Each structure stands twice: as C-alpha cells, then as structure tokens.
Amino acid sequence: MSKLEIAPVKKLLAVFAHPDDESFICGGTLAKYASEGVEITLVSATRGEMGRRMGNPPYLNRESMAAARELELKQACESLGIQHLHFFDIRDKTVEFIEEDILISRIEEFIRDLNPEVVLTFHEKLGGHPDHCAIGKATTAAFRRVAGNDKALYFITFGEEMKRPERFGYSRSDVFKIDVRAHLEAKLASFRAHRCQTEIDEWVWLPDHEALQRFGGHEYFLRGNTGAIARDLHDLFLSAPG
Template sequence: MGTILSVFAHPDDETFICGGTLAKYASEGHRVVLLCATKGEMGRRMGDPPVATRESLPVIREQELFNACQALKISNLRFLGLRDKLLEIHPFETLKQMVLVQMTEIMPDAVITFHEILGGHPDHCAIGRATKEAFTVYKTKNSKANLFYVCWSNVAQDPRSYGFSQEQITKITIRKYLLQKLYGFRAHQTQSSMDEWVWGNDQETINHFSEYEYFIQANEPFGSNKNSII
C-alpha cells in the first residue's frame, strides 16, 4: 500500500475536484493525507439559509472539512494555518518550506495538487506552485514519487492545447465511490446548500457526477500506468 498526499488551498477543494479518487484510494487501504492551506474564512457562501457569519465561518468550514474527510475515509487531515485569499502574496519560499516540511514528514508516494496556472483561483495557483517546487526537492529523497495536477475534463480531452501530452493524462474511474463523493459535497454545507441538485434523491443526484476524474502527471516517464495514481 502507498501514501497519497493531496495539497489544496481551501476546504471543499478536495471533494469538489477529486473526492472520488481520494475515496477510492482510501477505501482500498492506501494512506491518504490531506493538507489544506487555509480554512476558507473569506469565502462568500454562508449557506442557504445562512448557517455561518464571517466570524464563525472558519470554525464551521474546518468542521465541514473534517466531516467530508470522514465521508471520503481520509483519516489524516492537516492545516497550514494560512490566511484565505492571501496565499498569492505569502512569501513564496516560506510557503514552499511549509509544504516541504509536511512532505518530508509524510513521505508520500504520490502528491496531488493544483497546476500553478490552470488552477485558476490565485490561492490554487499559489499552493500548486509551492507544492511543485517543494516536490522538486522531495524528489531527490524519494526518486520513485510522482506529482499529479488535478485536471478539468476539457484539458484531459485536449491536453496538447494546454502544453501537455496525452501520455501525461491519468484517468481514474470513480463509479463505485460516487456516493462517498456526494456525502462529501453535503458535508460542505455552507458551500453546497444553495445547489438544489446536491440535496435530492441519492441515486438521481450522483448522475450529476462524471464517472471519471482526471490528473496530469507532472514528471517523466509518462504513460507507464495511465489509470492509476499509485
């Protein structure tokens, strides 16, 4: 069994983007660790009807993330304790070292994070870049480790338009874990309560999800196992 470290910016990133994959590997007995940079305290969603205030939001979102990790069977949750929406201006070397310290302690076989450009949100891009640079150092200690970027379906379908090869795309089938992903969505109540489709009949609701999640393998050799992270 291997260890997967996922490094994201906010509570809900892990579920909304790759919850099925994390649930799959955790359910199969792999060690899955989630490192979250912030508590999402500057998020605009407070629930519908509101269940949080600006003051209570970080505590509530921390508990929501804990609940989502239970749904996804992630037993190891860690926070960097940084400020939401300020990762892009956080001293880069400090951010990189914070991630590297965690990476060196956890000793993952695979790391999942955002791409530093395709992540979109400035916090996503900042934590992705810091994780990439930390991984470069970590790779000298664990040469067999792999780095993966979460990947939107449009990128996976046409990777060359984004500067990647088809061999870099890893496609994970998550059909068996869609209910766990749904329960993760529901755990993030402040963020998902206004999306009516999330709260319908379970079997009808999971039809909104794709049966696949995609990743970009960052380091060569590519294409040796395109259907697996580990």
C-alpha cells in the same frame, strides 16, 4: 502472513488551498484509494473563511465561517476515508502573498516526514484561483527539491476538461484517467458535508439516485514530474507495464 511479508502501506499527500477542493475536484479518486488501504494526508492552506457562500439562507458570517468550514472539512474527510488533516492557517485569498520560501519549506517538511508515493496539488497556472495556483506552485517546488523519480506528482483538474489536453499544451500521455464510478456515493456524501457551500446547489440535495447522475465516472490528473518512472495512465500508483 508474517509481519515481514506485509506490504508497506502506500501513502498519498494532497496539498490544496481550501476546504472542499478535495471533494469537489477529486473526491472520487481520494475515496477510491482510501478504500484500497492507501494512507491519505490532506493539507489545506486555508480554512476558506472568505468564501462567498454562507449557507442558504445565509447563517454564517466572516467570524463564524472558518470554524464551520473546518468542521465540514473534517466530516468530508470521514466520508472519503482521508485519515489525516492539517491546516497551514493561512488567511483565505492570501496564499499568493505568503513568502514563497517559507511556504515551500513547510510543504517540503511534510513530504520528507510522510515520504508519500503520490502527491496531488494544483497546477500553478491552470488552478483557476490565485490561492490554488500559489499552493500548487509551492508544492511543485517542494516536491522537486526532495522527491526522487520513484515518486509521482499530479495536478488535479476540473471535471472532464482534460479530455482535450492539447488546448492546455499537454498530450494524452500526460493525462491520467481514474475510474471512480464505484466511489460516487462517498463523493456525494463529501459534497453534502460541505453544507454551507452546497446548499444553494439544488441538485446536491436531490434523492441519491438523481444526484449521483450529475457526476462523471472518471477524474483526470496531469503528470507533474515528467522524469518519473513511467506510470499506468489509469492508476496513480502503478508503473506502466513493460
């Protein structure tokens, strides 16, 4: 195949709030697309230095937490196949207090520079944590400023709660169900990389075959831009057939 025939690399940008968001919520999906050659860039707004878990037994403190969680996130990225990692250096638990236009502009710059086909972030109301909701709101605003309908924005969701999207004001046509069963080993490795956050969870450290049984086989995403080209509900990148 000549250079002219090589398909362009697909790109995915994930904009989250804390180290471990990428693993605990959508690690299987990120591992899946990385294994398929998608170039993945992760932005973490904070280094998670205000996290309540400090190891088991505790071995971290507020001064050492940020450096430890940065290292853990880098290791998790290696496990999942995430190629590029950036931090916004916002203090944990203060994302909602950052001037909104500044935060939107920073994310907008990433979207312009990378030109990703897919952007993942939190829903601004269903994120469950003020930092999650704030980074989701800013990312959504940045995406809508610069991305066209050929790009796709998705909101990550927790576990299998989107099996019944009507509870949240959405329909089944808004929910994307990604099969991650072939990538659960990578997801487990990323959980274990976030050591200070998972040491207290005994199941994470069980023998692999037992720990893997705790994972669901699918991860769910909400459609973030309703005006986008119709998509296959089982693939974040594919257009719908027909």
